[in-house]
Amino acid sequence: MSSEALAVPAPYQVNFAHYRRRQAVNLAAFFLTGVCAAVTIGILLFILGYIAYHGFSSLNWDFFTKLPKPVGELGGGMANAIVGTFKLLGLATFVGVPIGFLGGVYLSEFGHNKIGFMVRYAADILNGVPSIVMGIFAYTVVVLPMGHFSALAGGFALGVMMIPIAVRSTEEFLKVVPHSVREAGFALGLPEWKVILFIVIPTATRGLITGILLDLSRVAGETAPLLFTAFSNRFWAEGWMEPIASLPVMVFTYAISPYDDWHRQSWAAALVLMMMVLVTGLTARILLRERN
Amino acid sequence: MNSKGWGDVLFKNVTLLFSLSIFALTAWIGWELFKNSHLPMEKFGWSFLWDQVWDPVKEEYGALPFIYGTIVSSLLALAIAVPLGLGVAIFLYELAPPRIGNVIGFLTELLAAIPSVVYGLIGVFVLVPIMRNAGAPYGVGMLTAGIILAVMILPFIATISREIFKTVPQTLKESAMSLGATRWEVLWMITLPFSFSGVMGSIFLALGRALGETMAVTMVIGNRPEIKFSLFEPGYTMAAVIANEFTEATSDLYVQTLIQVGLVLFAITIIVNGIARYLIYKVAKQAEVVA
Numbered sequence: 001m002s003s004e005a006l007a008v009p010a011p012y013q014v015n016f017a018h019y020r021r022r023q024a025v026n027l028a029a030f031f032l033t034g035v036c037a038a039v040t041i042g043i044l045l046f047i048l049g050y051i052a053y054h055g056f057s058s059l060n061w062d063f064f065t066k067l068p069k070p071v072g073e074l075g076g077g078m079a080n081a082i083v084g085t086f087k088l089l090g091l092a093t094f095v096g097v098p099i100g101f102l103g104g105v106y107l108s109e110f111g112h113n114k115i116g117f118m119v120r121y122a123a124d125i126l127n128g129v130p131s132i133v134m135g136i137f138a139y140t141v142v143v144l145p146m147g148h149f150s151a152l153a154g155g156f157a158l159g160v161m162m163i164p165i166a167v168r169s170t171e172e173f174l175k176v177v178p179h180s181v182r183e184a185g186f187a188l189g190l191p192e193w194k195v196i197l198f199i200v201i202p203t204a205t206r207g208l209i210t211g212i213l214l215d216l217s218r219v220a221g222e223t224a225p226l227l228f229t230a231f232s233n234r235f236w237a238e239g240w241m242e243p244i245a246s247l248p249v250m251v252f253t254y255a256i257s258p259y260d261d262w263h264r265q266s267w268a269a270a271l272v273l274m275m276m277v278l279v280t281g282l283t284a285r286i287l288l289r290e291r292n
Numbered sequence: 293m294n295s296k297g298w299g300d301v302l303f304k305n306v307t308l309l310f311s312l313s314i315f316a317l318t319a320w321i322g323w324e325l326f327k328n329s330h331l332p333m334e335k336f337g338w339s340f341l342w343d344q345v346w347d348p349v350k351e352e353y354g355a356l357p358f359i360y361g362t363i364v365s366s367l368l369a370l371a372i373a374v375p376l377g378l379g380v381a382i383f384l385y386e387l388a389p390p391r392i393g394n395v396i397g398f399l400t401e402l403l404a405a406i407p408s409v410v411y412g413l414i415g416v417f418v419l420v421p422i423m424r425n426a427g428a429p430y431g432v433g434m435l436t437a438g439i440i441l442a443v444m445i446l447p448f449i450a451t452i453s454r455e456i457f458k459t460v461p462q463t464l465k466e467s468a469m470s471l472g473a474t475r476w477e478v479l480w481m482i483t484l485p486f487s488f489s490g491v492m493g494s495i496f497l498a499l500g501r502a503l504g505e506t507m508a509v510t511m512v513i514g515n516r517p518e519i520k521f522s523l524f525e526p527g528y529t530m531a532a533v534i535a536n537e538f539t540e541a542t543s544d545l546y547v548q549t550l551i552q553v554g555l556v557l558f559a560i561t562i563i564v565n566g567i568a569r570y571l572i573y574k575v576a577k578q579a580e581v582v583a
Binding site: 022023025026029030032033034035036037039040041043044047050051099102103104105106107109110111115116118119121122123124125126127128129130131132133134135136137139140141144160163164167191192193194196197217218220221222223224227228231248251252255256263266267270273274277278281 | 297299300302303304306307308310311312313314315317318320321324325327328375376377378379380382383384386387388396399400402403405406407408409410411412413414416417418443446450474475476477497500501503504505506507511531534535538539550551554557558561562564565566568569573
């Protein structure tokens with residue numbers, strides 16, 4: 001009798017089955033997200049490991065010092081492609097960074113308005129335009145008038161790709177300069193342009209260099225925009241007006257070739273390219289961490 | 293504020309000019325693509341977009357097989373990358389301790405740093421043999437491309453969604469928890485709805501990447517301009533046909549047709565990225581208002 005009187009009426013009873021089901025869903029769902037993370041990291045480690053394994057076993061001194069051998073002959077290297085990649089990236093920096101830098105200065109210092117918003121929007125959209133389209137653009141602007149492929153066209157294509165990235169990274173790294181620093185300049189009676197040019201930008205130098213490194217690491221592995229601008233070259237390219245070899249294009253042409261020795265060299269080239277991209281990216285990150 | 297001297301005016305306007313060059317550049321790219329594709333525009337008109345025949349010998353060009361291949365391979369990639377990427381984002385946001393989360397987040401971003409052509413290389417020598425064993429007659433094909441693309445776009449979904457989740461106000465989540473919701477229920481009923489448009493933004497951004505991805509796809513999709521409904525069959529994409537045939541194109545019409553394919557790709561990615569960024573900005577603003 002008494003226990004019945006104390007019993008909780010049905011609507012207010014804890015439904016343990018329901019509760020356990022909710023707990024089970026909770027556990028299962030979060031377990032699955034852990035699986036997702038594990039799969040992702042697994043894929044990354046597999047890719048890095050696979051490239052390291054095949055790359056290091058294919059890499060030799062010739063790779064860095066010799067020119068490619070003609071079809072059918074074993075051995076040879078990609079010295080010209082390594083130098084070519086550096087030349088192209090140098091030219092790209094020359095084209096992309098000044099424009100992107102000055103644009104970024106505007107966004108950071110004066111861009112808290114509608115124009116600033118629109119420029120950011122446009123830069124982000126331009127950043128998403130496929131690299132192959134940038135290649136066509138460089139083809140129509142540089143290759144067609146000149147009548148032949150050239151290092152200049154390849155560097156131009158990569159440089160154009162760098163502009164929207166450089167705009168955004170410059171803005172980001174200038175913005176972190178504290179307001180007090182600017183105000184100190186104003187307090188001395190300096191005009192705004194002098195404050196920006198001689199105080200804000202020097203203060204942010206480390207960040208700006210980090211930004212340029214990150215920009216470079218983004219375009220360093222690009223292949224598509226080089227296919228019909230820089231093209232390729234089995235010999236040393238003199239100056240800027242000749243077609244020039246680059247590591248990404250060599251990885252591609254050697255990978256789809258039917259020769260085993262070329263496949264071996266493709267792995268070596270992929271490893272060197274990856275190292276370049278990762279070392280640049282890591283250097284940038286270390287610079288960033290030291291600042292913080 | 294000090295009075296504006298000529299130096300300030302000059303400096304501001306010079307930097308303004310350079311930042312406006314982004315618009316000029318975008319317009320210039322569009323104009324060059326448009327100007328250099330007038331031959332196929334005159335000859336084929338809009339039917340270029342839905343003609344199925346691609347025959348360089350007879351100089352008949354229709355872009356439908358490439359448009360089809362681009363869309364199908366990108367959607368396949370999304371079908372794999374969206375659940376996986378969101379899973380990673382949720383794991384990093386809800387479960388992982390900060391230190392481990394940062395390491396995993398960094399490694400996920402590293403996936404985006406691997407050059408496209410290196411993905412292609414892995415695809416050719418690792419994934420293609422696997423696919424051949426799995427029943428794809430050639431190994432190369434639509435599904436192979438979709439899988440490679442999925443890995444390539446996954447970091448965009450994971451890292452951006454994670455950032456978007458962080459904008460969800462803690463008070464909203466806490467009020468759900470105080471009502472007895474499990475963590476998953478908080479995620480499902482508060483975090484995800486609140487960050488829905490931002491997550492959609494990250495998905496569109498990833499879609500934009502997938503649509504224009506060139507090298508890896510070129511190396512594993514098989515490069516056959518036919519529309520086959522089996523995902524194991526070879527296909528072709530817009531970016532891949534440009535990469536493969538541009539330097540081999542012998543006639544002006546052929547080159548200009550490929551440039552026109554580029555123009556279509558340019559227009560599509562501008563629209564997709566425009567939507568993506570709009571959605572992402574919208575969440576950023578919403579967070580400022582609520583927080």
